[in-house]
Amino acid sequence: MSRRPTFVIIGAGLAGAKAAEALRDEGFEGRVVLIGDEPQRPYERPPLSKAYLRGEASFDEFAVHGADFYDAHAIELFTSTRCTAIDPAARQLSLDPGGRLDYDQLLLAPGATPRTLEVAGADLEGIFSLRSLATCDLLRAGLAKASKVAIVGAGWIGAEVAASARQMGKDVVLVEAGEVPLERALGVEVGRMFRDLHADNGVVLRMGTGVESFRGHGVAEEVVLSDGSSVRADLFVVGVGVLPNVELAREAGVVVDNGIVTDQYLESSVPGIYAAGDVANAWHPRFGVRMRLEHWATALNQGPVAARNMSGREIAYDQIPYFFSDQYDLAMEVSGVPTRWDQVVYRGDPRSRELIVFWLADGCVVAGMNVNVWDVADDIAELVRAKRPVDLKGLADPETPLSSLISR
Numbered sequence: 001m002s003r004r005p006t007f008v009i010i011g012a013g014l015a016g017a018k019a020a021e022a023l024r025d026e027g028f029e030g031r032v033v034l035i036g037d038e039p040q041r042p043y044e045r046p047p048l049s050k051a052y053l054r055g056e057a058s059f060d061e062f063a064v065h066g067a068d069f070y071d072a073h074a075i076e077l078f079t080s081t082r083c084t085a086i087d088p089a090a091r092q093l094s095l096d097p098g099g100r101l102d103y104d105q106l107l108l109a110p111g112a113t114p115r116t117l118e119v120a121g122a123d124l125e126g127i128f129s130l131r132s133l134a135t136c137d138l139l140r141a142g143l144a145k146a147s148k149v150a151i152v153g154a155g156w157i158g159a160e161v162a163a164s165a166r167q168m169g170k171d172v173v174l175v176e177a178g179e180v181p182l183e184r185a186l187g188v189e190v191g192r193m194f195r196d197l198h199a200d201n202g203v204v205l206r207m208g209t210g211v212e213s214f215r216g217h218g219v220a221e222e223v224v225l226s227d228g229s230s231v232r233a234d235l236f237v238v239g240v241g242v243l244p245n246v247e248l249a250r251e252a253g254v255v256v257d258n259g260i261v262t263d264q265y266l267e268s269s270v271p272g273i274y275a276a277g278d279v280a281n282a283w284h285p286r287f288g289v290r291m292r293l294e295h296w297a298t299a300l301n302q303g304p305v306a307a308r309n310m311s312g313r314e315i316a317y318d319q320i321p322y323f324f325s326d327q328y329d330l331a332m333e334v335s336g337v338p339t340r341w342d343q344v345v346y347r348g349d350p351r352s353r354e355l356i357v358f359w360l361a362d363g364c365v366v367a368g369m370n371v372n373v374w375d376v377a378d379d380i381a382e383l384v385r386a387k388r389p390v391d392l393k394g395l396a397d398p399e400t401p402l403s404s405l406i407s408r
């Protein structure tokens with residue numbers, strides 16, 4: 001008797017879970033196996049630095065699907081199971097625990113792992129990183145006992161944890177090598193807005209300084225900064241970026257370069273092996289570059305596109321990148337990626353914290369961030385998609401509808 005076609009997804013996060021759902025939506029009738037090394041069913045990570053960290057949300061509110069979804073859709077969810085090797089020639093996986101599993105098509109969605117600091121004392125107790133529910137639970141328990149928190153890294157995770165810790169009544173020191181928070185994501189000029197936001201909310205900012213070491217007796221007691229000063233705290237959080245989980249792919253001979261390299265259909269260098277989410281460095285046909293985006297929306301949307309292509313479709317992934325963040329009473333969305341720009345245009349007063357910021361290159365919008373202004377992300381994405389010079393006066397004028405500026 002011939003084996004039923006089997007599509008396997010490695011990584012039971014947002015990209016993996018949405019891909020499994022899409023395979024069934026596409027009408028795929030073979031086996032769908034979703035393999036994840038965490039004990040829980042798939043969940044979304046954004047609440048881990050926000051509402052869940054503060055004890056204001058429960059797991060069920062951010063699980064990707066209800067508990068009975070997987071059985072109801074005949075999706076075999078293997079939790080606490082790690083894929084340890086891929087043999088592309090035999091189309092076979094090694095699992096721990098669980099032996100071997102044959103596959104016909106494979107999606108790699110293993111996400112990313114936080115970077116660690118290679119400094120003395122980095123392995124002391126009381127230094128936390130944040131990625132999974134398990135690491136969040138540890139951090140939550142630590143925060144409950146701490147009154148002073150030092151956070152190393154003012155990227156998205158560091159900035160959001162700083163905001164949550166302040167909202168929980170902790171004294172917070174935020175240490176960052178760059179000039180301002182979120183410098184790498186938004187640039188210095190817009191990053192200043194976030195510097196002021198955190199300062200106004202009582203965070204002590206130590207910008208422009210790296211970390212030399214952590215000191216303590218078994219448990220971290222202070223972080224020594226590159227200017228020679230030190231910051232004492234009860235708890236430390238390190239948020240200095242993530243590395244894509246590429247080892248499995250690399251060992252299987254899949255081309256890896258800042259993530260798993262894919263074409264616009266999210267297929268890797270090995271036919272029948274796809275990648276999605278934080279791990280995928282995917283060719284973006286609209287921008288003509290490869291992009292690896294560590295964004296919730298990318299995982300949400302790439303998973304299903306990869307799944308549909310595994311089922312025989314040919315859909316290019318060409319969505320405009322989208323990211324959101326919440327810090328204190330500031331909620332924002334970014335459409336596009338501000339990697340290269342020569343002009344910043346404000347639609348509203350930057351000090352008001354209710355505005356839209358546009359990054360432009362050669363007169364064209366490359367990205368836009370709406371801050372406490374809603375229902376504009378689609379229009380901003382259209383402005384980015386258009387790649388045409390835009391009327392600057394209209395862009396800066398809150399009374400001019402954004403939709404009127406979009407040239408198609």
Ligand SMILES: Cc1cc2nc3c(=O)[nH]c(=O)nc-3n(C[C@H](O)[C@H](O)[C@H](O)COP(=O)(O)OP(=O)(O)OC[C@H]3O[C@@H](n4cnc5c(N)ncnc54)[C@H](O)[C@@H]3O)c2cc1C
Nearest residue numbers: 011013014015037045046083110111277278294295296299
């Ligand atoms: C604390 C936090 C807050 C965030 N907040 C925001 C936000 O506000 N806005 C935003 O846009 N994005 C945010 N993000 C980013 C967003 O959550 C990620 O982009 C998204 O989770 C990526 O999804 P993924 O499915 O690619 O990877 P993941 O969610 O990481 O899922 C991958 C899964 O695969 C598992 N895995 C890895 N290797 C194996 C293996 N060999 N075998 C089996 N399983 C394996 C991993 O353990 C993990 O469970 C946040 C991320 C974090 C950590």
